[in-house]
Amino acid sequence: MTSNWTRRAFGVATVALIAIAGCAGPGAKAPAGDPLPSWRDGPAKAAITDFVADVSREGSKSFVPKEERIAVFDNDGTLWAEQPLYFQFVFMLERVKAAAPRHPEWNDNPAYKALAAGDHAAAFANQKALFEVLLAADAGASVDEYDQLIRAWLAQARHPKTQRLYTEMVYQPQLELLNFLRSRGFKTFIVSGGSHEFMRPWSEAVYGIPPEQVVGSFTPLKFEPAGGQLKLVRQPGMEMNDGPTKPVGIYRQIGRRPILAVGNSDGDLQMLQFTTQGPGRRLAVIVHHDDAEREFAYDRKSHIGTLDKAWDEAVAKGWTLVSMKNDWTQIYPPVK
Amino acid sequence: MTSNWTRRAFGVATVALIAIAGCAGPGAKAPAGDPLPSWRDGPAKAAITDFVADVSREGSKSFVPKEERIAVFDNDGTLWAEQPLYFQFVFMLERVKAAAPRHPEWNDNPAYKALAAGDHAAAFANQKALFEVLLAADAGASVDEYDQLIRAWLAQARHPKTQRLYTEMVYQPQLELLNFLRSRGFKTFIVSGGSHEFMRPWSEAVYGIPPEQVVGSFTPLKFEPAGGQLKLVRQPGMEMNDGPTKPVGIYRQIGRRPILAVGNSDGDLQMLQFTTQGPGRRLAVIVHHDDAEREFAYDRKSHIGTLDKAWDEAVAKGWTLVSMKNDWTQIYPPVK
Numbered sequence: 016m017t018s019n020w021t022r023r024a025f026g027v028a029t030v031a032l033i034a035i036a037g038c039a040g041p042g043a044k045a046p047a048g049d050p051l052p053s054w055r056d057g058p059a060k061a062a063i064t065d066f067v068a069d070v071s072r073e074g075s076k077s078f079v080p081k082e083e084r085i086a087v088f089d090n091d092g093t094l095w096a097e098q099p100l101y102f103q104f105v106f107m108l109e110r111v112k113a114a115a116p117r118h119p120e121w122n123d124n125p126a127y128k129a130l131a132a133g134d135h136a137a138a139f140a141n142q143k144a145l146f147e148v149l150l151a152a153d154a155g156a157s158v159d160e161y162d163q164l165i166r167a168w169l170a171q172a173r174h175p176k177t178q179r180l181y182t183e184m185v186y187q188p189q190l191e192l193l194n195f196l197r198s199r200g201f202k203t204f205i206v207s208g209g210s211h212e213f214m215r216p217w218s219e220a221v222y223g224i225p226p227e228q229v230v231g232s233f234t235p236l237k238f239e240p241a242g243g244q245l246k247l248v249r250q251p252g253m254e255m256n257d258g259p260t261k262p263v264g265i266y267r268q269i270g271r272r273p274i275l276a277v278g279n280s281d282g283d284l285q286m287l288q289f290t291t292q293g294p295g296r297r298l299a300v301i302v303h304h305d306d307a308e309r310e311f312a313y314d315r316k317s318h319i320g321t322l323d324k325a326w327d328e329a330v331a332k333g334w335t336l337v338s339m340k341n342d343w344t345q346i347y348p349p350v351k
Numbered sequence: 352m353t354s355n356w357t358r359r360a361f362g363v364a365t366v367a368l369i370a371i372a373g374c375a376g377p378g379a380k381a382p383a384g385d386p387l388p389s390w391r392d393g394p395a396k397a398a399i400t401d402f403v404a405d406v407s408r409e410g411s412k413s414f415v416p417k418e419e420r421i422a423v424f425d426n427d428g429t430l431w432a433e434q435p436l437y438f439q440f441v442f443m444l445e446r447v448k449a450a451a452p453r454h455p456e457w458n459d460n461p462a463y464k465a466l467a468a469g470d471h472a473a474a475f476a477n478q479k480a481l482f483e484v485l486l487a488a489d490a491g492a493s494v495d496e497y498d499q500l501i502r503a504w505l506a507q508a509r510h511p512k513t514q515r516l517y518t519e520m521v522y523q524p525q526l527e528l529l530n531f532l533r534s535r536g537f538k539t540f541i542v543s544g545g546s547h548e549f550m551r552p553w554s555e556a557v558y559g560i561p562p563e564q565v566v567g568s569f570t571p572l573k574f575e576p577a578g579g580q581l582k583l584v585r586q587p588g589m590e591m592n593d594g595p596t597k598p599v600g601i602y603r604q605i606g607r608r609p610i611l612a613v614g615n616s617d618g619d620l621q622m623l624q625f626t627t628q629g630p631g632r633r634l635a636v637i638v639h640h641d642d643a644e645r646e647f648a649y650d651r652k653s654h655i656g657t658l659d660k661a662w663d664e665a666v667a668k669g670w671t672l673v674s675m676k677n678d679w680t681q682i683y684p685p686v687k
Binding site for chain 2: 158202211215225226228233237238239245247259262263267268269270271285288289292
């Protein structure tokens with residue numbers, strides 16, 4: 016197989032992706048009137064549009080040069096859904112199942128035993144054992160082989176509640192916000208606990224965010240001979256980009272302090288702190304999952320996407336809280 | 352001190368930088384005629400211009416979509432000079448000198464003892480001991496404090512041979528090449544063994560390469576309380592981006608395989624291999640330091656910038672070799 020993750024940008028999974036992106040996706044012009052039609056008028060929408068106007072209008076006291084208009088977005092729970100289980104984990108658990116016959120030693124791993132018995136809660140209670148299994152499943156694969164596995168999975172796997180493809184579980188209001196920001200000269204980045212490799216195959220088609228603007232957790236790699244070629248080969252392990260390491264990931268990969276950050280959980284707290292600590296006009300936004308009917312209501316007490324410390328700090332510091340129930344007229348984009 | 356590496360882009364050192372950038376720097380339009388006026392007509396120039404025409408012309412058999420026109424450049428010895436000592440090392444040795452009073456334990460370090468005695472060769476012979484000292488010098492500083500040290504040093508330190516500022520030791524033909532590539536839709540990246548933090552304060556003003564397109568060696572950081580604020584604090588150590596880890600750095604930060612790579616030494620070999628291994632039209636370029644009069648002639652046998660294995664592979668595979676002596680009509684830009 017000719018090996019190249021560059022040229023696969025329009026491969027197997029992308030057909031489905033393009034379909035939804037057409038609606039308010041990359042490249043689409045904002046409507047002549049309201050650039051955020053799925054955002055209901057209210058304090059959250061006003062905070063965002065005021066901020067963008069303030070920093071992008073020449074002559075404004077809060078004007079920020081175009082190259083410094085850096086906006087960072089968490090992914091899981093901020094740009095797409097994350098319930099009942101991070102979508103990357105759903106994929107990784109399938110990969111564990113596929114790899115199990117090659118790993119008899121897993122029969123002694125308590126998390127694997129729990130998974131095999133269908134007891135996810137028990138598996139997640141032992142995170143160390145769980146990650147050992149998750150991260151070993153495709154160690155030894157090249158990045159190209161792994162990329163193909165991700166694309167093939169995304170092309171057919173469907174969400175248990177909505178029956179949508181996972182890449183159709185993105186939030187329509189956020190697609191509009193990304194477009195709006197770019198139309199005002201912002202450069203938009205993902206800064207996620209998910210891994211680079213899991214997000215990059217579809218981030219450009221779905222969000223209009225190119226691979227080089229995706230910051231994620233990182234699987235260690237070695238450039239070494241494999242099958243008669245030099246390949247980037249995946250090693251066991253994961254350098255996490257979450258909580259206090261999100262500012263580190265931002266410094267490493269972006270090298271500028273963002274002026275706008277959007278998150279939804281305690282894993283985003285330090286990114287929001289880091290963003291708002293800079294001088295001049297800054298905006299921190301938190302998406303609050305309070306819509307049990309159209310999405311999920313969970314964040315104040317959940318093992319996934321907990322919003323506890325970050326909520327307190329948001330209230331104390333006047334950060335912008337977005338109620339999915341009240342501020343968004345629509346959750347997901349229409350499926351074409 | 353208000354802490355922010357974003358807003359310092361136009362700080363103290365930048366005045367001098369802008370001056371030279373004006374000549375063929377970022378944003379400058381290529382002249383109506385030849386986009387590479389400092390490149391003498393010959394096989395190297397033809398290989399570059401043919402390649403660029405082939406991949407950027409709609410309808411060409413080798414056409415590459417704009418978003419995949421990724422070009423990567425090594426920095427030391429490729430975009431600017433590196434003799435008699437990597438410029439970042441000159442800076443770091445000054446920092447060692449400044450930090451020495453706080454580190455009495457260095458008196459037992461053989462590399463430090465050699466440095467103190469003025470014996471650079473002996474110091475470099477013991478790289479482990481040397482790096483221990485180099486990387487400890489400003490551990491504990493915040494990234495903002497370190498950024499200021501770099502800017503202050505670059506604003507006044509001068510090269511021992513030319514008496515130029517170090518940021519004036521960039522290669523005029525490469526400034527033209529970077530501009531030419533961007534005018535043809537390429538996105539230009541630095542992929543260097545130097546550190547992110549040392550290159551980013553000036554890469555945008557001098558090369559037109561923004562911080563987020565600089566891939567370098569990485570000083571470990573922690574986001575932690577320091578002086579009543581949360582800061583990114585430098586830790587001892589360095590994750591090197593050199594040789595076999597350059598493809599890893601490219602995957603991590605860019606996430607696409609480049610179609611054009613330019614280097615000058617064995618430290619660039621794997622980046623050149625990785626680039627040329629992809630399908631379709633690819634170009635690998637090596638700058639050969641053979642101009643003792645106008646620059647330095649050293650690369651085939653030098654402890655800095657050795658060009659040995661990469662030379663053999665370039666000859667075997669028909670990569671493009673650039674003779675600084677014959678292919679470049681000018682080395683450095685005029686100082687205004």
